[in-house]
Amino acid sequence: MLDKVLNARSVAIVGASKNKTKRGFQAIKALQNEGFEGEIYPINPKEEMIAGLCCYKDITQIDGPVDLALITTPARTIPGILEQCGKKKVAGAVIIAGGFRELGTRGKALEEEMIHTAQKTGVRLIGPNTSGIINLKSHMNLAGIPNVPQGKIALVCQSGNMALTLITEATVRKHEGFTYYVGVGNESDIKFHEYLEFFRNDPDTKAILMYVEGMSEGRKFLQEAHKTSVEKPIILLKSGRSATGKKSAGSHTGSLAGMNEVAKPAYERAGIIVIENSDELFPVANTLASQPAIKNNAIAILADGGGHATIGADLLSDYGISLPELTEQTRNKLRGILPQAASVVNPVDVAGGTDSDPSLFADCAQIILNDPNVGGLLIVGLFGGYGIRFEQSLAIGEEAAAHQLGNMVKKKKKPIIVHSLYSAYDSHALDLLRHYNIPVHDSLDVSCKCVASLCKYGAYLKSYHAVTNFVFNWHARAKKTGQQIIAKALEENRHVLLENEAKKLIKLHGAPTSVGHVAKNETEAWDIAKKIPGKAVLKIVSPDILHKSDACGVKLNLKTETEVKQAFREIIKNAEHYLSGADIRGVLVTPMAQKGLEIIIGTKVDEQFGPVIMYGLGGIMVEIMKDVTFWVLPVSPTSCKKMIEDTRSSVLLDGVRGHKGYDKKSLKKLISMCSELIEAYPEIEEMDLNPVILYEEGLDVVDARIILKKPLPGT
Amino acid sequence: MLDKVLNARSVAIVGASKNKTKRGFQAIKALQNEGFEGEIYPINPKEEMIAGLCCYKDITQIDGPVDLALITTPARTIPGILEQCGKKKVAGAVIIAGGFRELGTRGKALEEEMIHTAQKTGVRLIGPNTSGIINLKSHMNLAGIPNVPQGKIALVCQSGNMALTLITEATVRKHEGFTYYVGVGNESDIKFHEYLEFFRNDPDTKAILMYVEGMSEGRKFLQEAHKTSVEKPIILLKSGRSATGKKSAGSHTGSLAGMNEVAKPAYERAGIIVIENSDELFPVANTLASQPAIKNNAIAILADGGGHATIGADLLSDYGISLPELTEQTRNKLRGILPQAASVVNPVDVAGGTDSDPSLFADCAQIILNDPNVGGLLIVGLFGGYGIRFEQSLAIGEEAAAHQLGNMVKKKKKPIIVHSLYSAYDSHALDLLRHYNIPVHDSLDVSCKCVASLCKYGAYLKSYHAVTNFVFNWHARAKKTGQQIIAKALEENRHVLLENEAKKLIKLHGAPTSVGHVAKNETEAWDIAKKIPGKAVLKIVSPDILHKSDACGVKLNLKTETEVKQAFREIIKNAEHYLSGADIRGVLVTPMAQKGLEIIIGTKVDEQFGPVIMYGLGGIMVEIMKDVTFWVLPVSPTSCKKMIEDTRSSVLLDGVRGHKGYDKKSLKKLISMCSELIEAYPEIEEMDLNPVILYEEGLDVVDARIILKKPLPGT
The missing domain is CATH 3.30.1490.20 (ATP-grasp fold, A domain)
Structure with missing residues (x-):
């Protein structure tokens, strides 16, 4: 249970210092300045008082209970300090020091000694090599980052600089803030999946934002993510995809970066919203924390000019989101309040209709969101800037519209996302939208990505029952x-x-x-x-x-x-x-097998996620076009269909150029069988069915190779 | 010649008004307020004086010469006004009104009447349906957008809102400013390529930034772009890619959105930097306007923390840019000034080495840019924010570094791009970088895109001699x-x-x-x-x-x-x-042909670009994988190679699975022949060579279809 660690009521600062440039001083000041509600115990054998607090020789000297220790001393001192923490029954320790596994063999040995001590003493570790943690609710700031905005997002981050980036962005762009920040560091003891479990159970956290360079317990993470994402969204950026990126991540946190072909689809199956551009990370989390998901993959655009509408339609179309036709009724109502030049198809373009009264935005939004075809609304253009760009008095109408829009989301349970090129300006209307938790972006690209993420999350929530839970029932159907x-x-x-x-x-x-x-x-x-x-x-x-x-x-x-x-x-x-x-x-x-369509199916044990399966068409499709898909096992019979559809060549199976098509049912059964087999015989390390020949009816596994684990399990 | 139009010394405002909410009043005030150096003539038959200026009944009444007319009256009045402009020998007219071709048949007829009048009278038209134009050098602001920053970028834009977005971005992010802004509108008379020619010849313009929804003279545009981009970079975003986007663009500027499969590679062949995310448009233009191109596709990253370096390496790797190894000498020099924990491979991570003295950034940059393997430098992280984040006194070191970095670019002719998460804050060091024309971005993604664009432009400049100029020599080699x-x-x-x-x-x-x-x-x-x-x-x-x-x-x-x-x-x-x-x-x-590799080659006449050629592998590669490439004709023998390499399946031609490979020389000759044929016989509308069977040696065109133009040319 991480409750005592992340919601600690008393913190000891091991390595407390009077030197103002030292972390051991700054940490105490930060707790005092931000109004931490619990006890603060400076530990330093050489001092009597630090920052007005009585200083202790070591942690065992403290009278009251100590939940958490922040350890700011160098790597080599850690095991000894942990022994004392154990004696004091401290629940957890945050270890700032670097100099462990990321430095090679010697560091690795020290890290193992530290982990061993922690396990022996029962002290849970955050880090090492972490920038710290923050609990915004109790004002326990152990990361030395000032002015972190409080809000509804839990931030779990494997790079201090990325945490600083995301926190800065939240501040500068007046986005939603945080419930907690955890710097995961080397993930030596407490793992990503344990944080997930904790934040799933935290009622104040509405979304979990993760920056991951590498994780050691991929499968457990998927299991927890699967449980979590149906309750609250997880937004994740996984870096270290490229060879150079991997090298850089390796020297950074000392953990192995995961193979993206396996990781990304696995994360997505667990309901995680996977982000690839760091610009999108925070805005998407902000949107998912505050807006209802879109379940019908359909959005309307409301614009006050052509350019933004066109670019928005292009981007949403790239994301596979539909811009549905509006009903005749909707179009008539819009015609009733907009000038003749306006476009009342989707995207709706007010064509100057809001120039003299921007409150019309809310009326249009109301009409559009009433349309049964529409799952959400993206407003693009100048909203919030009419008072800046044209005439100050227009700001009143914008503010009125902002109030209406804010209440509309609550009532209709359909999201509104706003792109405004005045989002960096001082606009009360935009601040009002933010107050109502309507995200406001200066980037059209990011706005569209937020819409896409609401659609993706909505689709996941709809299909949740069909997803496997990543749990093996070993030996289950062994013969x-x-x-x-x-x-x-x-x-x-x-x-x-x-x-x-x-x-x-x-x-x-x-x-x-x-x-x-x-x-x-x-x-x-x-x-x-x-x-x-x-x-x-x-x-x-x-x-x-x-x-x-x-x-x-x-x-x-x-x-x-x-x-x-x-x-x-x-x-x-x-x-x-x-x-x-x-x-x-x-x-x-x-x-000798008859001619047919060549298929390849393979399984292997992935370092991060355990057993995975690969499927693809043989020949040039796999060798040249790399048109294969990797799924983490086990796969349910339902998801075999999805797995096949994940390859671009899957249309071939339906028959092209007059061909009647191939036996997909048998193929799905075969993939299911592979999943069952790996579950039944944990001794299997790798299996290759290559080629499998697929026919209009039936199939034939022409060659099969099975490699067993070595060293053998249990020996 | 557009000189008299865009550099007008006298402007008549047709539709001048005393009503402060009217464009006809605002336009005059804007010219006065911004200090337009030329003459301003209000035209309104009902007024004597407007804004302190003598008002004329019509344009012919003015004594002095009139270079340009800004016409703010409704669509139906335009042809009559143009007649008068013709009499007065006005060089050009900016037509604000909408209500032409974008409204259907009636509007189209009116637009044609207007174009006819313009051609007859010799008055060149900007628009209609434009937000106007601005000449920042002469302070001729005819677009009603205030506070546009002056600089080195010419902005050519087919959406007023997108212009406003880009100008706002330049202002808010303290980017480079503009020489001119032109709202192209319906492009009825003056075409995109004419603007290109003008800005190529304008010595103050260092980069040309274009937002295009559709253009009517694609081939002439490519020809001008080809001439221009070797002198200065063109940065272009083409919207209306998707079906919905196209519909939206259609209702907007009334011009047909171009097929992206043809347009994008054609633009790139002409040296244009094609942008797909609107967030990147301005930053890339800013970078290309101010930094030297990278000719060796190799960059180094300098970071003060792992996360940003890892993400940056991932993104650059996605763009195909190399992060070369640093020489032994470079690494030794870096080791000499950085702490032991620092990473001196590329990405370089100072690992706290700059914490007490950020001026070290400049020393590291100097060492890295001296490395012969390195073509440019990307600095990522907190630079510019040390004084904000840690200790105010550190700002001095940052400022010293900024001066050094600024002079380094000038001296080494290698670009520096800076990502700083403090770019939105008030940082003198970052302002200094901007002063030295070093771009500063808050987005890591955008920073990497800017690096990628410098590499792309550098590669173009290197390969320029091999590019065809998009000019046909009709009938040249006809037999x-x-x-x-x-x-x-x-x-x-x-x-x-x-x-x-x-x-x-x-x-x-x-x-x-x-x-x-x-x-x-x-x-x-x-x-x-x-x-x-x-x-x-x-x-x-x-x-x-x-x-x-x-x-x-x-x-x-x-x-x-x-x-x-x-x-x-x-x-x-x-x-x-x-x-x-x-x-x-x-x-x-x-x-009956022998078995071999099936190829498809086809040509057609594209609405926007004229004759184009398609190449691809037959069968599923074209039907399912859509692995084909479209090139605008003619193609040089050299570019045939590039064309084949543009398909993902081209590796097949080199031989896989023990196959010796196919006769690429014959294939290139055949593509060349198609190009020659289309040039020789302009009567050809479409040609299909399908299939062509390719062998280890030689090939066989098994079926050929040629369709002639109908109605026939000249009839």
Whole structure:
């Protein structure tokens, strides 16, 4: 429970100082100046009094209870201090010092010692390598950032500078403020997902804003995010996507940056609003914290000039948001109050209609939001600046409109977002909108992104029931024969299943595949092959040869006895040549598959998220176009459909150029089976079904490779 | 020549008024208040004096010369007023009124009447439907926007609100200002390209910033842009990309929004920096107006904290910009002045090294810019805010650094871009940077886009010699036989060449293709087919049947006499069934092409840009992945290479999965030939070579379709 840590009622400053340039002095002054309601205990063996407070030799000397320690001393002192904190039953410690894992081997050892001490003593750690934390409600400012605005957003940040950026932005642009700020630092003890859980349960927090460079417990994070985002939105920017960015993040917080192809869709499945441009991070959080989500993906634009409307329509269209037609009734009502030149289709352009009375904006907004096709309203242009740009007296009408707009959102439960090119000016009308929690942006691009995020969050809330919760029920549907196949390999100290074993395993769980038979000599090969109605394929079977083609261990299109026997001989010869002394178990004889559409399915264990699955079309679509999709396992049968649709080539499955289309039902079943298999046999490290041939009806897993974990689990 | 119009020394205000709310009053006051240096003549038959100036009954009554008329009266009055302007030999008129083509048929007729009058009288028109123009140098403000900052950017804008947005941004963010503002409006007379020519020749303009919704003379614009961008950068945002955006732009300025797939690459070929997010428009123009271009696509980042460096590295990597390694010497020098925890690889992180003395930023910058691998520097983080965030006295060091940085750019000819989260605060150091023309941004995203634009512009300047100038030399390499083929079709009143004619034409210009022979009956068909070494293909020949497959008019893989004759009979029967009474010229017999890689090449006449060519891989790559590229013709042999590389699938041509690759040389030659053909025969409206089969060596144009212009040119 982080309650005692983040809502601490008493704080000890370890490393308190009289030197005004030291963090140990500034931290105490910050608590005093901001009016922290709890106890403050300076700790410094050499001082009597600091900033008017009695100073303690060490934390155990304090009489009353201590919830939290802010430790400002260097890295090497930390384990010792934590021992004392443990004795004092301190709930948590914020560790400012850097110099741990981000500095390499020596730092890593020190970090491990620190974690060990923390676990032993029960003290929970924030950081190290953090800028600190702030609780805005109790005025516990342990980050040394002054004038942080209070509000409804919890900020969880893995870079002190990014926190400062977001806080500055909130201040300068008069956005919503914060409930808490947590600098996660190296995430040595308390993990991202624990903060999520805490903020989910905090009634004052309406949105959670996260800047992540890397996280160590990806799957637990997804699980908590999945629980959280249905209650309140999570807005996240993950940096370190590029190779250089990753390098930079690595030297920064010392944690591994995650692979974006896996992370982004996984985050989104957990309902997280993933942001890629840092400009959008705060405004989107602000919008989601204060405005209702849009459930029908449809928005109307209200403009007082063409340019903004056109750009806005372009951007929203890029985001896949519809600008629905307005009903005849809506259009008639708008015509009734707007000049003839006005455009009453969506985007609505008042065409000078508001020039003499900007309060008309509210009347238009009311009419538009009453339209059943419209899920929300984006006002773009000069609103809030009529009194500045034209005639001061017009400000009255704008203020009247602002009040009306503010009440409209509450009543209609449809959001209003305002873009105003006067948002940086002193405008009472815009301040009123902010008072009513209507976001005001000077950027049209950012305004559209906010609309898009309201749509995305709305869509998530609608589809929530269909989403898997990222929890494995290990061994759930394991079969005895399957366990035996794996056990046999393990007994032989193999971490690779032979092709026939792998095929047997997947067939056991319902995958359509020809297992075939292993021939020990050319006569056996022909005995098997001659029973195959069409042509045959021969493939080397050896635990030492993973890539059969590389070893010239595959022969296709074989029909006659001569062909089959010659193929057998050549395969064996090639294998011996490829790897002398290889453990050759024989040659697998299977029927040659009919032509169809080539599919690739693979699973692996991702460092951050655990088991993930990849799906895509084979050939150039995967190799050149990189048109594949990665999903964190397990996947529900429903989400298999979504997974297939995530690839651009999925339209091919529906049939093009006169083709009738392919058996998507069987494909979905196969993906489901893979998910089930990984859940059933935790011993599996990697599985490759490549190629799978998809037909108009049915499919055929032509090759299967399964690699087991090494070192084996439990050994 | 627009000189007399945009640099007018005398202005008549037609529709001058004593009513303070009228444009006809405000315009005069604006000229007076801003100190316009020329003559001002109010025109109003009912008044004697307006704003202290003598008022004239009509423009012809004025004694002195009049360069420019600002007409604020309604649409219907314009043609009459222009007649009078003509008599007075006024060089140009700015027409504010809307109510022309954007309102439909009636408005369009009025606009045409107006254009006719303008052409007859020689008066050049700006607008109609414009917010006006401003010459900041002569203080001729005819747009009614107050406090426009003067500077080095010419603003050409097709939306008054977007102009206001950009001017507001320049003011609020203390960016560079403007030389001119032109509201293009409906672009009825003076076109975008004429403004380009004017601003190219204006010595005070260092960059041209354009917001375009649609333009009527795309090709001339490209030609002027090509001449201009090598001298000064053009920065352009084209809105109306989406269907809804297009609709909105249509109702706005009444001009057709251009197809983005054609427009964007064409603009970029002409050296234009194309912007898609309106937030980036002004900052990029500001950067390009004030900083040297980056020629080696390589930048270094200097940061005072990890988060910004990581995000910046991600974004720059997305833009394809390299963050080169620093030399050993550079790293050693940095180590010499930075603390041990600092990162001296790129991104450089000072890791607290500037905390006590921010002037160190300049020393680091100096060392980094001396590195031969580095083309420019991006400083990210808190610079300019040390005095605000930490200790006021630190501002001195920041100011010292600002002076050094300013002089460094001048000396090293390498750009510096600064991201500062204190850019909205009052910081003398940041103001100093601005004084030295170093752009300062509060947005990290925008900062990176500015760097990317400097790289893009630098790359253009380097490759300028290889770019075609968008000028056709019509009929240049026409051949007599080719002209005869076209003439014959025209004589027959056909606007479609028969397949054999089309193939003859392209073969004449060197395209590898089997023209084949037309058989009139089945015996002739077999006579032709039996001479073909491999298999034959039979195809219907009829000017009435454009889509041969739809009419079941194609038979493949024919070998025997029976097959060929039967195919002939079926094709004729199918064609008669498909379109009874069709003009059937016979059946074309050609060799069956070998298998290879399917390519599509097509040309058409684009409404905005004239002839364009499309290239792409056939099959799913064009149909599903839309992996095609459109280029405005003509294309130089050099640019054919670039055109092929523009498709993502181009790697396929180099050979994958063990394939040796395809004959790119022949493909480039074929594209070149298409360009030559369109130039040689202006009668061609559309040409389709589909499919072209590409081999390891050589290629084969299997089908060709050429459609001629209709109505025919000159008739």
